[in-house]
Amino acid sequence: MSGSSSRIHAFDSLRGLAACSVIIGHLFMVMRGQQDAIYDRFFQWTRVVKQTPADVLFQGHAAVVLFFVLSGFVLYLLLARAKLSMPAYVAKRVVRLYVPYLAAIVLGIIGAHAVAGDTLDGFNSWINKFWSWPVTWSSIGEHLLFIGQFNSDRYDFTIWTLVHEMRISLVFPLIFLMVRRMRWWAALMPFVVASATMIVLRQPAVRESMNIVGFAAHGGLTAYVLTVHYMLAFAIGASLAHHRERLFAAYARLPVRTRILLGVLTFMLYVYGGKALHITGLATMMPYDWPMMAAAALLLVTAAAEPGFRRVLETSPCQYLGRISYSLYLFHPIVLLAMLHGFAGRMPLGWLLIATFGLCFVVSDLAYRTIEQPAVELSRAAADRVGRVYDRLRARGRGVDGDRAGTRRYGAAGRMR
Numbered sequence: 001m002s003g004s005s006s007r008i009h010a011f012d013s014l015r016g017l018a019a020c021s022v023i024i025g026h027l028f029m030v031m032r033g034q035q036d037a038i039y040d041r042f043f044q045w046t047r048v049v050k051q052t053p054a055d056v057l058f059q060g061h062a063a064v065v066l067f068f069v070l071s072g073f074v075l076y077l078l079l080a081r082a083k084l085s086m087p088a089y090v091a092k093r094v095v096r097l098y099v100p101y102l103a104a105i106v107l108g109i110i111g112a113h114a115v116a117g118d119t120l121d122g123f124n125s126w127i128n129k130f131w132s133w134p135v136t137w138s139s140i141g142e143h144l145l146f147i148g149q150f151n152s153d154r155y156d157f158t159i160w161t162l163v164h165e166m167r168i169s170l171v172f173p174l175i176f177l178m179v180r181r182m183r184w185w186a187a188l189m190p191f192v193v194a195s196a197t198m199i200v201l202r203q204p205a206v207r208e209s210m211n212i213v214g215f216a217a218h219g220g221l222t223a224y225v226l227t228v229h230y231m232l233a234f235a236i237g238a239s240l241a242h243h244r245e246r247l248f249a250a251y252a253r254l255p256v257r258t259r260i261l262l263g264v265l266t267f268m269l270y271v272y273g274g275k276a277l278h279i280t281g282l283a284t285m286m287p288y289d290w291p292m293m294a295a296a297a298l299l300l301v302t303a304a305a306e307p308g309f310r311r312v313l314e315t316s317p318c319q320y321l322g323r324i325s326y327s328l329y330l331f332h333p334i335v336l337l338a339m340l341h342g343f344a345g346r347m348p349l350g351w352l353l354i355a356t357f358g359l360c361f362v363v364s365d366l367a368y369r370t371i372e373q374p375a376v377e378l379s380r381a382a383a384d385r386v387g388r389v390y391d392r393l394r395a396r397g398r399g400v401d402g403d404r405a406g407t408r409r410y411g412a413a414g415r416m417r
Helices: 009-030 037-049 053-058 060-082 086-115 137-145 159-181 184-202 204-210 224-242 244-252 256-280 285-305 307-313 316-323 325-343 349-395 402-410
Strands: none
Touching (some): 009 285, 009 325, 009 349, 060 256, 086 325, 086 349, 159 184, 224 285
């Protein structure tokens, strides 16, 4: 594998496996507080399991942090290799994210309207809050705009991460330039400071004592403070991409014992890093993310440079999960809510959740083929079209044939995902 010239397929598999952990965590959350004691006891058993290394199977939030670091890595290479203009890059990224997102939101709106706020008898408040609000034109407008602060639980409860993904994608060229032109520590330091500042502003006790209001106090999971915080994850991913050849070569030179210890450290940070912060008193989501960001960075290096691990991740089943990972993450809440509202009370919950898990893959595969793949092609075409227009506008004042320049500059971009 060449870190500079080939796609790192192991990273796709990591994304797919992480999406599976999100789904498993959500399915187990459905059983919390069940009136049927057998399911509530099973959920309590999973809480015991979460104290063991098997907790990696339920690490949904760690998976989200991994998604963000991975996105920073991929977006850096996209800009570095394709030599896209900023307008072409924005067009490519917006279309790539927005088309599948829009399809999921439409289905979510249909589902929320169909159940008309009906509650699931015997189920906990977490699952009952979804599809519980009336469908309104204002909420539809907020979801269509996509990047504002809004209630992201109405129609598809995973989209809050995509809101941050889209916002950061739009400003990512700044991260790209900083990482490319500055030393790694100098490029990361502003984002570390920004993340720490957002955490301080977000802490309830600090906010009350300082009477901080406005952007730091509102927004829920789509709050702008979270976007600023997660820019650090993107910057870490971009820095890894920029220094990838040296990092992978340095890892390859490590003795086996050191690699094993590094693997243990990565696992511990990924699974237990957030829990360890309880001793600091910063036991909220944002401080939890710091050790998970470190774990994600180490995991990417290991996945790319550890031969045995990479071979496992490059097997066909793992690669398949990677291909459908975006659809799997985006559409599984729709499948879960539809199945619960349609069949809860009519079949045993255990079998219902098993059927839901399987159906998530069926729906995701279909969405990948019919929505996501066309969106990829559309994003390429959009980048090419915008790039040509941008080139022509720039060429007017220089007397250059914009069409020829656009073809030279953007021909390769259309082939990139």
